[in-house]
Amino acid sequence: MADELSRVFAALADPTRRDMVARLAVSDATVSQLAEPYDVSIQAVSKHLKVLADAGLVTRTREAQTRPVHLEAEVFDLMTKWIERYRRQAEERYQRLDRLLEEMNDGPAMRTGGDDNTTEKGKAS
Template sequence: MDKVELADPAISEEDRLNRAFAALSDPLRRRIVARLAQGDATVNELAEPFSVTLQAVSKHLKVLEDAGLITRRREAQRRPCHLDPEALGRLTAWIEGYRQTVEERYERLDALLASQENQP
């Protein structure tokens, strides 16, 4: 799957979220995303701190790319990876919606408990 497929309107938002969360389920991929949040990097640069092969890092990058979290471009002989902030924004918006719902429920529970404490 390439970036064009992710822009395909036939792919639901839920499917996009599922792919992104599945990609982020791996700790090494989360560390790669954290590194890319600091700036673009090549496969060699991304593999440097890990005790895995370049091929393994490339496979992880492919999963992140298929999930729409990163893009790669060619700059002469380099192919730097770039974190897509829009993809992270979609994840954040999804999480934020649930966080607000849960927070409201706890506020109602707190109010209920406080009202019962004040009763004889």
């Protein structure tokens, strides 16, 4: 699983590939359609698609004379589970920190009140 995640995150590290994934999330597209908004060759787009395919993010099918590229959304489930696990751990740490800060705020407030009274008495003397 870790190697698969590493390939997925490495594939998505490139902004062009992230943009292609975002476009494929809307609908399947051919290599030519994916190449349209970029100032790169069809070969460059094909190389990007190979990286995405090797990571399991896209597949290509054959429909008549075209070979549309399809986004494999299941891979995002794997990423989501991994991210969610660490999000939960971070949330638990923040909750512990919140409790600690609350305890620290409650404790010094009582001590500060006592110190303030002592200070006031000292001033009055």
